[in-house]
Amino acid sequence: MTTQFENRSKKPGSCCSIVVTFNPNIETLLNLVRRIDEGTDLVLIDNNSANLNEFRLSVESLPRCKLFFCRETNLGLASALNIGIKWCIECGYKFTFLFDQDSRLEELFFDNMVEAYLEIEREQEQKIAALGPRIINPKNFKRTRFKSFDRVFGANDQSIGKQNTYFHADFIITSGSLLRLEYLSDIGLMKESYFIDNVDLEWCFRARKLGFKVIGTDSAHLLHAIGEKTNSFLVSSGIIFHHTPDRIYYSSRNRVHLWLVDYAPVGWKVRDIFRFVLKTVFLLVFSRERIAYGRNILKGLRAVKEIK
Template sequence: MTGHQGTGIVVVFYRPDGECVRNANRLVGFGCCVVIDNTEEARSASELGLDDRIVYVPNGQNRGIATAINQGIERLIAAKCTTALLFDQDSDPSPELLTRLPRLLEVELRKGGRVAVIGPAYEDSRLGGVAPFVRFGCLKLRRIQPTGFEPIEVDFLITSGSCLNLAAWRDIGPMEDTLFIDFVDLEWCVRARSKGYAVLGAPTLRLVHALGGEPLRIFGRTYPSHSPVRHYYMFRNAVALVKRSYIPWSWKSTELVKFPVRLVLYALFMRPRGSHLHMAILGIWHGLTGRTGEL
């Protein structure tokens, strides 16, 4: 099976294992495939076992998810691609998703829609199956079930599995390098919407995607878990975005409500507790004082 004309694919590596390489190799028949490798130790494509049709860019350092995506997209634009599918290294998209998502984007653009990005609903069995799409609401996110056949307007999509309209890339601008990792997708989607572009969820398509480490189960509820360093970026970038005028107050209110709850959860239930709490508080401090980039 071959991909849609004009489709390119960007996969971001960070210390990939054999399964990650196999996932990337499966993508070469679906479009121009670029792998950006943020692993600190640079290796060649042949050492990794990558298909020689893949454009491989070893950074030799962790430059963050935003920079890696920007690098990949610039290569796709140079190769005259019109759409870009983005994946994490552990994503294993179905052939249906790889072929249908760019076509859905094309259909919406032909209707005259100003669309920045379209993405599937993601499925994480550890967190209870198919996740709803999200719209911002006062003090609480509004969860939209992925039902029906028509694309659904949403406020943001996670990066992995999303399909970007590259004709809008220069107008919206690249992903924000200084955020490094967390909330990169949210900030870009909000910026796209502030410039009059739609962000669409495709309710008929699914991407199996593991969000974070082994989930935390507390009082019957399930929460994604991350490393202390990831919690640093989550808190720092959330604070940084709360300070920005173009970020809607509906999202800010939701985050401000979640802040104390998350701090209590990390302090009481995450191991090592001190490390998680320390990194979260450091993140808040750096967000308040304007520190960005890599920790």
């Protein structure tokens, strides 16, 4: 049975953060939500975590926890985000931050992000759908570049204006992103049929096709690792991301679906087809779980037509 804790005792501020959980590391999650509680209101959507009782009361007791929504089944990241986003819109928030359960925030993250958004909005005089922080890999402290796909190669960290603080981006990752909620009436919500992988790509591509801007900034940093841990050079160098055999089903299915839509940039499609071929060969040749990977890749390719 779906259960929820809701606290509307105080008038909402301008910002609310949404965290989606599924079997989280308790210490990492609590560090995140406590930091959020210092900067914005908080909504947590849980996708039927086995360890729910180990963190639920700690989160609900936070002064700025406004909603704790527990789902009886895991219906995916996109669906969970949409629950939080709809609730924030209903309550009248202006902005929402989206977070994965394993992200870590630097000091003054929220102040710096909101200030950066308002500054670049004034400077550009354009509708900015989303602003993303600079992502730092906590394992090696490598900075993830903001990518543009107007060219097939070499279109990363293209700065905007005189200062090297803001960057063009065709997409930003979900975690740490700041969304202006009023624009979602035109852009739409997250694509729930994607379940988990490429949800951020699809939404950002859709927003840009409609004329909205997606911007990256160095004004705020987020520590976040993309993909699961592995010792592969291809993964550590950022050429491909490592996922489990179960996740490879969604990543294969969703990326091929994105190849087929007209609002995904051609430059991204060319890059991603190359990356998918390289990743598939790597998994089928070198992985000990090659049979499971191969089976789920094929299953994902067959399921592309089922995406709505």
